[in-house]
Amino acid sequence: xxxxxxxxxxxxxxxxxxxxxxxxxxxxxxxxxxxxxxxxxxxxxxxxxxxxxxxxxxxxxxxxxxxxxxxxxxxxxxxxxxxxxxxxxxxxxxxxxxxxxxxxxxxxxxxxxxxxxxxxxxxxxxxxxxxxxxxxxxxxxxxxxxxxxxxxxxxxxxxxxxxxxxxxxxxxxxxxxxxxxxxx
Numbered sequence: 001x002x003x004x005x006x007x008x009x010x011x012x013x014x015x016x017x018x019x020x021x022x023x024x025x026x027x028x029x030x031x032x033x034x035x036x037x038x039x040x041x042x043x044x045x046x047x048x049x050x051x052x053x054x055x056x057x058x059x060x061x062x063x064x065x066x067x068x069x070x071x072x073x074x075x076x077x078x079x080x081x082x083x084x085x086x087x088x089x090x091x092x093x094x095x096x097x098x099x100x101x102x103x104x105x106x107x108x109x110x111x112x113x114x115x116x117x118x119x120x121x122x123x124x125x126x127x128x129x130x131x132x133x134x135x136x137x138x139x140x141x142x143x144x145x146x147x148x149x150x151x152x153x154x155x156x157x158x159x160x161x162x163x164x165x166x167x168x169x170x171x172x173x174x175x176x177x178x179x180x181x182x183x184x
Contacts, residue, residue, distance in 0.1 A: 018112055019085050019086065019088065021113050022090060023113050023115050024147075025143040025147060028118060029161050033092075036166070043085070043088035045092075048081075048094075051077045051078055051081070053074065056074060075093075082108035086110065096143060096147045098154075101150075101154065112155045112157075112176060113155065114172045115150050115156060115158040116159060116168070117149070157179070
């Protein structure tokens with residue numbers, strides 16, 4: 001089958017455009033991997049942290065985890081961004097719980113997830129070394145407790161964060177293509 005106008009081409013394969021959410025706990029590398037993936041696919045990127053309302057940022061900066069009531073309006077904004085980028089886009093967003101991912105899918109049913117997974121020790125070391133982020137290391141435990149891995153029925157791929165950025169992207173693109181009926 002020949003690539004059609006608008007198809008994304010990566011590693012010599014046509015890739016049907018669909019939005020991608022790079023998900024995981026704080027410090028897993030969502031922004032770094034998401035930005036690099038968007039560059040590779042030549043699609044827009046948004047760091048969903050920039051879409052939080054100021055009150056939520058202040059709450060997290062004070063060491064308080066967000067609750068579902070805090071997250072719903074933010075997830076709707078992220079979902080609207082995804083819906084506006086149905087032809088392809090990458091968003092970094094924690095999307096820790098199935099219900100959060102379902103809310104994103106309500107806006108954009110074709111969204112695909114890249115879950116960056118790693119041990120609390122590895123990611124904790126990254127968070128401790130990070131400067132200039134509003135999310136304190138003290139909230140990492142609550143994120144691991146809330147995390148619900150992708151279900152077998154969810155469109156997505158889990159990648160170990162122990163890899164470098166390009167290897168993580170390659171692993172995602174290969175696994176994603178293998179999951180598609182046409183291999184693209």
